[in-house]
Amino acid sequence: MRATDAVGRYGEDVAARFVTEAGWRVLDRNWRCPEGELDIVALDGDELVAIEVKTRRSARYGHPAEAVTARKLARLRRLTAAWLRAHDAPVRSVRVDVVAVTLPARGRAHVEHLVGVV
Structure with missing residues (x-):
């Protein structure tokens, strides 16, 4: 595994823990389809x-x-629609968030949660 892949995987683990601790339920991680x-x-x-x-x-x-x-956000919206087509999840609404994780040389990761990025 490349170092950048390991950093990305660690950041995803931090983000998943962050939303779980906020009371959210993680349904999928690294969900793939032909579009991404x-x-x-x-x-x-x-x-x-x-x-x-x-x-x-x-x-x-x-x-x-x-x-x-903006291009990445448009792709995320398409992928979210594909996820919804592939799963039977009763939801009221849908949004796209960004979780930015910064890993300092020492200490805990810094997590910033951007809600409803358009």
């Missing part, structure tokens, strides 16, 4: 949330959330 992958699919009450996780070791290349472009 959703990092985390979770329920926040009866609202389905597709979560894109971005992890960085530093701000050298910008804030992790800056990597989620």
Whole structure:
């Protein structure tokens, strides 16, 4: 496994723990279809949330959330629709969130949760 893959996997673990501790139910992790992958699919009450996780070791290349472009968001919306077609999940509404994880050289990961990114 490449170092960047390990950092990304760790960030996804941190994000999954973060939403679980907030009382959410994780339905899927790393769900794949021909169009791509959703990092985390979770329920926040009866609202389905597709979560894109971005992890960085530093701000050298910008804030992790800056990597989620308009093009990426459009893709996430298409992937979320594909997930809904593939699963029978009774949901009131759907949104896309971004969880940005920064891993300092020492100490705990810093987690920033951006809700309803459009």
